Amino acid sequence: MSSLWMWILLACAAAYATKIIGYLVPAAWLQHRLVTQISGVLTVALLAALVAMNTFSGDDGLSFDARVGALLAAAVALLLRAPFIVVVLVGAAAAAGLRLLGVQ
Amino acid sequence: MHDAPKDDGRLLRLTPAARAGLSVSFAVALYGLSFGALSVASGLTFWQTVALSALMFTGGSQFALIGVLASGGSPATAFTGATLLSVRNTIYAVQLKALLNPTGLARYGAAQVTIDESMAVATAQQTQAERRRGFWITGVGVYIGWNIATVIGAVAGDHIAEPEALGLDGAVVAAFLALLWPRLRSKEPWALAVLAALVTTLTMPAVPAGIPILIAAGVAVIWGLISARRQEAVSRA
Numbered sequence: 001m002s003s004l005w006m007w008i009l010l011a012c013a014a015a016y017a018t019k020i021i022g023y024l025v026p027a028a029w030l031q032h033r034l035v036t037q038i039s040g041v042l043t044v045a046l047l048a049a050l051v052a053m054n055t056f057s058g059d060d061g062l063s064f065d066a067r068v069g070a071l072l073a074a075a076v077a078l079l080l081r082a083p084f085i086v087v088v089l090v091g092a093a094a095a096a097g098l099r100l101l102g103v104q
Numbered sequence: 105m106h107d108a109p110k111d112d113g114r115l116l117r118l119t120p121a122a123r124a125g126l127s128v129s130f131a132v133a134l135y136g137l138s139f140g141a142l143s144v145a146s147g148l149t150f151w152q153t154v155a156l157s158a159l160m161f162t163g164g165s166q167f168a169l170i171g172v173l174a175s176g177g178s179p180a181t182a183f184t185g186a187t188l189l190s191v192r193n194t195i196y197a198v199q200l201k202a203l204l205n206p207t208g209l210a211r212y213g214a215a216q217v218t219i220d221e222s223m224a225v226a227t228a229q230q231t232q233a234e235r236r237r238g239f240w241i242t243g244v245g246v247y248i249g250w251n252i253a254t255v256i257g258a259v260a261g262d263h264i265a266e267p268e269a270l271g272l273d274g275a276v277v278a279a280f281l282a283l284l285w286p287r288l289r290s291k292e293p294w295a296l297a298v299l300a301a302l303v304t305t306l307t308m309p310a311v312p313a314g315i316p317i318l319i320a321a322g323v324a325v326i327w328g329l330i331s332a333r334r335q336e337a338v339s340r341a
Contacts, residue, residue, distance in 0.1 A: 003179065004148075004152070004173075004179055005152065007179035007180065007182065007183050008148075008152055008155060008156060008169075008179075009155070009159070010183055011156075011160060011165070011169055011182070011183045011186045011187060012155065012156065012159035012160040014183070014186075014187040014190070015159075015160045015161070015162050015165055015186065015187065015190040015193070016159070016160075016215065016216065018187065018190040018191055018193050018194045019162075019190070019193045019194070019196075019197050019215040019216065019218045020197070020211075020212065020215040021194055021197070022193070022194040022195065022196065022197020022198040022200075022201060022215075022218070023197050023198075023200075023201050023206070023211050023214065023215055025198075033332070034328075034329075034332050035195075037328050037331065037332050038324070038325055038328035038329070038332075039191065039192055039194075039195040040328070041293075041296055041324045041325075041327050041328040041331070042191065042192065042321060042324045042325065042328070043192045043287065044284065044287050044288075044293045044296050044297055044300070044324070045296055045297070045299075045300035045320050045321060045323060045324030045327070046164070046188070046189050046192075046300075046317065046320065046321055046324070047164070047280060047283055047284040047287070047297075048284055048296070048297035048298070048300040048301045048304075048320070049300045049301065049303070049304040049316065049317045049320035049321070050164065050167070050168060050171075050189075050280045050317065051277060051280045051281050051284060051301060052300070052301035052302075052304040052305045052316075053171065053175075053304055053308065053316060053317060054167075054171060054273070054276050054277045054280060055277050056305050056308065057171075057175050057308065060309070061308055061309030061310075062305065062308055062309055066268075066271075066274065067273055067274055067277050069274070070271065070273070070274025070275075070277045070278055071277050071278070071281060073274075073278070074274075074277065074278035074281045074282065075281060077278075078281065078282060078285045083127075083131065084128070084131040084132070084279075084282050085130070085131035085134055087278050087279070087281070087282040088131075088134055088135060088138075088275045088278050088279045088282065089134070089275070090278060091271070091274040091275045091276075091277055091278020091279070091281075092138075092270065092271035092272060092274050092275035092278070093271060093274075094271065094274055094278075095268070095271035095272075095273060095274025095275070095277075096269060096270055096271030096274065097271070099268065099269060099271070
């Protein structure tokens with residue numbers, strides 16, 4: 001088995017562990033205010049970091065391309081209260097459309 | 105509960121919670137399509153892609169894993185990023201344990217389908233029967249839809265020379281923004297999100313792929329500690 005397979009299965013096991021642990025530990029432990037608070041801000045920060053990484057990642061550092069258009073179009077769709085699936089389609093259409101127009 | 109129309113508690117009834125769960129399942133399937141295609145495009149095999157959706161089953165972590173690998177990061181970094189991103193599921197699991205308290209084997213199944221969507225639909229419901237329905241229909245519905253879509257995306261992705269031409273990378277950016285959006289209800293999460301995005305973007309050229317996400321997570325922990333201390337000071341005053 002390749003080492004990539006090993007890392008993938010390890011990551012699957014770790015993800016399952018993060019889920020099952022919540023059902024197994026005494027609820028009082030994780031209901032501590034500090035843990036709840038940090039988990040809340042962690043989720044916001046991680047999602048924001050993923051938005052940034054997926055928008056600007058490039059071969060050598062940063063890249064500004066059609067994905068920026070997808071980000072802006074998705075934000076407009078969200079401001080208009082579009083449902084999740086529409087937002088995703090708008091993002092795809094914006095990136096594909098901009099590339100058709102010659103934007104990288 | 106006596107005001108509600110007769111609810112016999114059966115799991116499979118087309119109630120508001122069930123409808124919400126089904127529409128979320130449908131919406132997320134498209135996202136699974138892009139996961140399948142992007143995973144194969146990132147260099148993972150078909151079976152590695154299928155295994156991720158069937159076993160890991162937490163979208164953010166799956167995208168983080170393939171994202172780090174695609175941008176040249178090491179598998180260890182990809183593992184760390186994916187695991188860190190799944191830590192929020194622990195908190196969901198605790199909330200769901202308090203609400204539904206699944207026992208025996210159901211608990212292990214519940215853990216596997218504990219994700220943003222199932223937690224969100226379950227906790228939005230008013231009655232115990234609707235919470236149960238919301239959780240299981242959303243969790244199992246997304247699981248089935250996500251895995252079928254992953255297979256289709258992985259197969260179709262093989263034949264797409266450039267997934268970018270279909271805007272699949274734009275779809276991923278949009279999906280992450282859509283996941284983040286409902287959490288940006290006040291000034292503080294907005295400020296944190298902007299800071300995290302800025303930290304990520306500015307550190308990307310300087311450190312290996314995947315590391316900027318860990319740096320952003322570190323910033324978030326410090327942020328959480330400071331704001332907790334501030335709230336404590338306010339409540340003491």
